[in-house]
Amino acid sequence: MRKLVIVLALTLAAAIPASAQQINMNFPELEARAEEVVDITLDAQMLRMASKFFSGRDADERAVRDMISGLHGIYVRSYEFAKEGEYDRKIAERLKAQLGPTWKPLVTVRSKKKENVNIYANMVGDRVTGLVIISAEPREFTVVNINGPIDIERLSQLEGQFGIPELSKEK
Amino acid sequence: MTAIVADAVGFSGALERAKAGDHDAFAELIERHEAMVYSLGYHFFGDRSRAEEVAQDVFLQLYRNLGTIESDSHLLYWLRQVTTRRCIDSARRTRLKAVSLEDAGELSASTKSPDPFLDRRLRQYIEDLPEMQRAVVTLRYQEDLDPSEICRIVGMPVNTVKSHLHRALQALRRKLEKLS
Amino acid sequence: MNLENDLRRVLRRESPPAGFAGRVLERIEREPARKPRAWWHAAAASVTLAAVLGGYGAYRVAEHRRGEFAKEQVLTAMRIAGEKVKYAQEEVRAIGSHD
Numbered sequence: 399m400r401k402l403v404i405v406l407a408l409t410l411a412a413a414i415p416a417s418a419q420q421i422n423m424n425f426p427e428l429e430a431r432a433e434e435v436v437d438i439t440l441d442a443q444m445l446r447m448a449s450k451f452f453s454g455r456d457a458d459e460r461a462v463r464d465m466i467s468g469l470h471g472i473y474v475r476s477y478e479f480a481k482e483g484e485y486d487r488k489i490a491e492r493l494k495a496q497l498g499p500t501w502k503p504l505v506t507v508r509s510k511k512k513e514n515v516n517i518y519a520n521m522v523g524d525r526v527t528g529l530v531i532i533s534a535e536p537r538e539f540t541v542v543n544i545n546g547p548i549d550i551e552r553l554s555q556l557e558g559q560f561g562i563p564e565l566s567k568e569k
Numbered sequence: 570m571t572a573i574v575a576d577a578v579g580f581s582g583a584l585e586r587a588k589a590g591d592h593d594a595f596a597e598l599i600e601r602h603e604a605m606v607y608s609l610g611y612h613f614f615g616d617r618s619r620a621e622e623v624a625q626d627v628f629l630q631l632y633r634n635l636g637t638i639e640s641d642s643h644l645l646y647w648l649r650q651v652t653t654r655r656c657i658d659s660a661r662r663t664r665l666k667a668v669s670l671e672d673a674g675e676l677s678a679s680t681k682s683p684d685p686f687l688d689r690r691l692r693q694y695i696e697d698l699p700e701m702q703r704a705v706v707t708l709r710y711q712e713d714l715d716p717s718e719i720c721r722i723v724g725m726p727v728n729t730v731k732s733h734l735h736r737a738l739q740a741l742r743r744k745l746e747k748l749s
Numbered sequence: 750m751n752l753e754n755d756l757r758r759v760l761r762r763e764s765p766p767a768g769f770a771g772r773v774l775e776r777i778e779r780e781p782a783r784k785p786r787a788w789w790h791a792a793a794a795s796v797t798l799a800a801v802l803g804g805y806g807a808y809r810v811a812e813h814r815r816g817e818f819a820k821e822q823v824l825t826a827m828r829i830a831g832e833k834v835k836y837a838q839e840e841v842r843a844i845g846s847h848d
Contacts, residue, residue, distance in 0.1 A: 434728075434731050434735070435728075436728055436731070436732050436825070436829075437728070438822045438825060438826045440819065440822055440823060440826065444819045444822075445819075445823065447815065447816050447819050448816065448819035448820045448822070448823045450816060451816045451817055451819070451820040452820060456661075462823065462824065462827055465827070466823060466827075472823065472826045472827075473826075474825070474826045474829055474830075476732070476829065478735060505837040505838075505840075505841060507836070507837050507840045513836065515833055515836060515837045515840075517833070517834065517837055529830075531830055531833045531834065533833050538735075540829065540833065542826065542829060542830045542833065544830065550834060553827070553830055553831050553834050554831055554834040554835045554838050555831070555835075592774060592777070595774070595777075596770045596771075596774060599769070599770040599773055599774075600770050603764065603765055603769050603770065604762040604763060604764045604765070605762055607763065607764065607765040607769070608760075608761075608762040608763050611763060612760050617766075620765070621765055621766065621769070621772075624765060624769070625769075625772060625773050625776060628773045629773065629776055629777065632773075632777050687755065688755070688758070688759050691755055691756070691759050692759055695756075695759070695760075699828075706756065706760075707760055709756075710753070710756040710757050710759075710760045711760040711761070711762060713757075725821050726818065726821060726822075729821055729822075729825050732825055732829070736828075736829075736832065738752060741752060741756075742752055745752065
């Protein structure tokens with residue numbers, strides 16, 4: 399399996415607040431064919447509401463709460479298909495075409511059999527003001543758009559370290 | 570599937586008697602559901618003594634809350650929910666390290682696996698999953714529940730449960746592929 | 750490899766060590782005597798609370814649910830994003846280690 403990884407820039411300083419571009423992530427043709435769809439749309443108001451429900455006593459929840467403070471939106475679309483070849487992987491190009499000149503590619507991972515990942519950051523000077531992650535796997539297509547200042551290094555440390563919801567009282 | 574259905578079918582006699590204070594009837598309820606409760610804990614922690622501790626706590630809590638249990642199917646749902654949430658809560662507080670393969674102990678005598686090494690590895694990988702993914706996988710494949718049933722137990726939207734399940738399977742597949 | 754069959758086999762139910770029910774009953778007997786709470790106590794309390802809170806209570810409950818739901822969405826989104834970023838980082842490191 400051939401794999402091509404291009405690293406154009408990886409380490410970035412903390413971001414300053416600035417409104418970043420929100421991209422159009424709606425693909426009705428994918429939704430129609432997908433077996434499962436994850437659709438998350440959180441604007442600034444929803445993020446502020448959610449923040450109040452993160453525990454200040456729990457280190458992991460505090461980390462997430464800190465990370466989302468100042469964000470203008472988080473948007474996720476993830477489409478899972480029953481079989482390979484159910485969607486055109488070139489759809490990633492349509493997304494990339496929406497990104498203006500301030501968007502810089504950070505990492506490109508290409509694999510014919512596994513996961514292609516493209517990560518773009520919206521840069522104002524050397525500050526990140528937005529992030530777009532495009533992941534294309536044989537049976538799944540995922541786009542994440544984080545609108546606002548985000549620490550990518552801290553984001554990469556989140557996976558696998560948390561995920562326990564506040565337990566609501568048992569009936 | 571047959572075993573799951575049998576749990577829910579009318580044994581309401583024991584439940585009503587237990588609610589009235591009959592300890593023998595309560596013992597009957599324990600015996601009926603102990604494997605399910607214990608296994609949820611064991612598959613979550615990979616540690617038999619931890620699993621027994623959680624299971625005992627769950628049944629103690631059941632005893633204190635018998636008055637709120639409305640039916641045998643409610644009991645089954647209650648036990649699954651409380652056990653799962655206790656496991657997650659406990660893991661969150663203590664952040665147990667995964668048991669190493671050397672400490673994993675003998676395979677269960679009832680396991681008839683063509684590849685005991687694979688089973689042991691798979692158990693280890695399940696224990697390495699983030700807590701919520703681990704819970705969802707265990708509920709799905711131990712209890713044969715579908716995401717719409719799991720989401721009620723863990724208190725999350727069904728799409729979130731599906732996402733957890735999908736990612737867990739993805740992670741397990743990746744690890745197993747590397748192994749092979 | 751059929752992962753789902755392997756998972757069903759590996760996650761099959763097992764019984765606890767013998768005497769489990771007896772150990773639970775021993776713990777119950779060691780507990781201070783509790784009067785079992787009749788089911789209707791809880792029901793009566795709920796009805797009273799609902800009557801007192803009325804519409805405001807319902808609003809607060811709905812707000813709470815929305816907030817919890819939003820929190821779950823945030824966790825899911827950040828987990829997905831974190832996973833993809835981490836995957837990309839690992840691929841970069843893997844390439845670097847082969848150089």
